[in-house]
Amino acid sequence: MNKTPPAAPPASSGDTDLMLVERTVAGDQKAFGLLVMKYQRRIERLIGRMVRDTNLIEDIAQETFIRAYRALPQFRGEAQFYTWLYRIAVNTAKKALVDLKRDPVVSESSLRGGNDDDEETSGMENELTSAETPETVLAAKEIAATVNSAMEALPEELRQAVTLREIEGLSYEEIAEVMNCPIGTVRSRIFRAREAISAKVKPLLENQSGKRW
């Protein structure tokens, strides 16, 4: 069941995760906040594939991050941070499901599907899950469409830089070689591309209050 989580971020992004973990363990709790903000939505979406009750999703996600926070000193960086967090989330959701089954007052509708624990991560990345509502599906599609249209509107050099980075996973050095320009230019182009896209996306992200899986 513990399959590798899909769509891992580019490799050097994992270096940032490891540095944030080390910083948190060294006593800088702000660093943990960055990890939470980075992965919170993905973890909620993962849990939403396992738990039917949308009210439970945030609670389980919260519990996931609390467990991860406590276990951070044991994280050695052998796996990517998200892979490690993904397993904690799956185990936390499983435990929540077991607790729900023991609770006589819980309705069957709170539980997703059958009892098979292997179901929840088996390639459902693009399926409509029972915890999703038409509203959240629409919001997600709107964000995706906005990102794609903003990408198409970018100047070629910016679009190429951010594509090589985000989709191909190349490092700044590799992009500089491909685009035949200095690394500073690569960094600037990626930043400008992100800013242009984010300007369109931020209002949608900030307008999600109350929209949960």
Add this chain to the structure above:
Amino acid sequence: MDAMDNMDKQELISALADGQLEGEAFALAVDAVATDPTARASWCAYHAVGEVLRTGRASVGTPSEAFLSRLQQRLQEQAEPLPMVRPIVVATSRPAANDWVWKLAAGVASVAAVTAVGWNLWAGGAGGAGQPQLAQAPSSAPVVVEAGGAPLIRDPGLDRLLAAHRQLGGATALGTSSGFLRNATFEAPSR
């Protein structure tokens, strides 16, 4: 730090998202995201954009600010600090704050010692053997005693010491043997 000069805060956060920062720049970017809501919004947006570009899908969920706020509150309520596992720090040879004082003292002591030795040598050579010997060291001729039929050569100083402290010889007050003195008990020839 020179890289920092050419980057504004938002560009710094973009580079942080790509794992391109380290050292002071990394710390500055982390602080910026932690303290500045605009920087925080950019951090979240950059990752959301990246996810859409990689997967074609966006994740919709609890607003990040609200989620993080509740999480911090829960962690504080549980009052459970993060169990720290710090790397073992190998002691380095960093000088103490008062290191120069000790170095100075050691230097002065060394010079004084060399001066004293030199003075004694010079004075001894100049004075010659004509100066009277003020004290005569006791004879250190070894004493030969019989021990189990075999002659045992001992220091006469040890014999004098043991003669003056006979009560320590043999055994302790508890009746057990008393270690070294058991083997060095004074046995005068008269006994």
